[in-house]
Amino acid sequence: MAEKLFGTDGVRGRANSWPMTAEVALRLGAAAGRYFRRDKQDHRVVIGKDTRLSGYMIENALTAGFVSSGMNVFLLGPVPTPAVGYLTHSLRADVGVMISASHNPATDNGIKFFGPDGFKLSDEAEAEITRLLGTGVPPAAPENIGRARRFDDARGRYVEYAKTTFPSGKRLDGLRIVVDCANGAAYRTAPAVLWELGADVIAIGVEPDGTNINRQCGSTHPEAAARKVLETRADIGICLDGDADRLILIDETGRVADGDQIMGLIASRWAQEGKLKGNTLVTTVMSNLGLERHLAAQGIGMERTAVGDRHVVERMLAGGFNLGGEQSGHLVMTDHTTTGDGLIAALQFLGFMVGSDEKASQLAQVFVPVPQRLVNLRIPEGSAPLETEAVQAAIAQGEAALKGAGRLLIRKSGTEPLIRVMGETEDLALLDQVMERIVKAVKAAS
Secondary structure, eight states: OOSOOOBTTBEEEETTSTTSSHHHHHHHHHHHHHHHOOSSSOOEEEEEEOSOTTHHHHHHHHHHHHHHTTOEEEEEEEOOHHHHHHHHHHTTOSEEEEEOOTTSOTTEEEEEEEOTTSSBOOHHHHHHHHHHHHHOOOOOOGGGOOOEEEOTTHHHHHHHHHHHTSOTTOOOTTOEEEEEOTTSTTTTHHHHHHHHTTOEEEEESOOOOSSOTTTTOSTTOTHHHHHHHHHHTOSEEEEEOTTSOBEEEEOTTSOEEOHHHHHHHHHHHHHHTTOSGGGEEEEETTSOHHHHHHHHHTTOEEEEESSSHHHHHHHHHHHTOOEEEOTTSBEEETTTOSSOOHHHHHHHHHHHHHTSSOOHHHHSOOSOOOOEEEEEEEOOTTOOGGGSHHHHHHHHHHHHHHTTSEEEEEEEOSSSSEEEEEEEESOHHHHHHHHHHHHHHHHHHO
16 A cells, blocks of 8 residues: 555545545554554444445445454444534544545545544544554454444434534524535435524435435535525525535525635624634635735734645644634534534524624625635646646746735645646736646646
């Protein structure tokens, strides 16, 4: 296993191709089981999944690997990624696993690990699991083989917990809410939570068939929810992704609000209420410059990390901060969650709505974004165009052209074979020129 196994968010790839094969999943389960075994009788792992067809294959292979190493397996079935983090800690498990490729198409899948505290693993833990997988894990003695069982109450427990994060004494009565579950893991939990809190719920993306997750729906395709909001005259639309750890909002006019806008609102409100720890928001290098300026005007700090909600959470824990996230819609509130949670983030926003006479459109646009362009370029597996002199020269020329009046961010995706080229500045003509030069160079070098 010389190749790097873990990316920015666990192990991910095309289903039934390396590394997302049944063989690798079995060995990975055994290695993770060996890593997390403790000196006690009951070694426990919880495994959740989204609605992808390949989830059955990966789930069974992981289960075999874990029980062969002496771990007892609790199978949660289709639940959101944050539910796995929550239940790992709640059930006092040694490790939690989510089988999902998040916002990727149904042909992909992935494996995310959570430690006993409910947070995603560190780089060091992932490296040690990879080492164990490469060296081989001795199986447990016959009398120490683990057991596997279905945990039928997983979804209900998460639904009840999610409701506790909504402001006490408030209800969603009178609000018409469109919720797009992306035919993914939250197709039953999200509508249930909103309905139980009193909302008039219009649910779309709730008919998973194993192949339609994220297909023209959810947070990566908010157009479907926007149309439904306008058609039904809803007060707000909530768009989740395949594993429900992302949130994109649609206001009553059909306008989209991304993670930056939602984080800007929550940070401002929490700062006013004295709830924003360290008076700081943690986000990534992708967040818009307009957000940074908006927060600075209020005396609120903003720290940037590398892309990936895991990096955001690591900085939050190290700095004692309680709010962070990504422009893509991952929002982490460590007072409530251990990882991005689209539904609980939406409940925070809805709490602001029911506590005022403000509409979603008044709440969801808290700053004017600096014009930003993002181009995703698919590259052949194994190619490294960013290392070529031509691409590096194009990037250097672009940075010089912006002269500190904007930003460039060019990086390789950690979850897909893509080069992401992002730039932002008020001068749109200059931005287009700079972006075009870099995109051409990357294409030529691929």
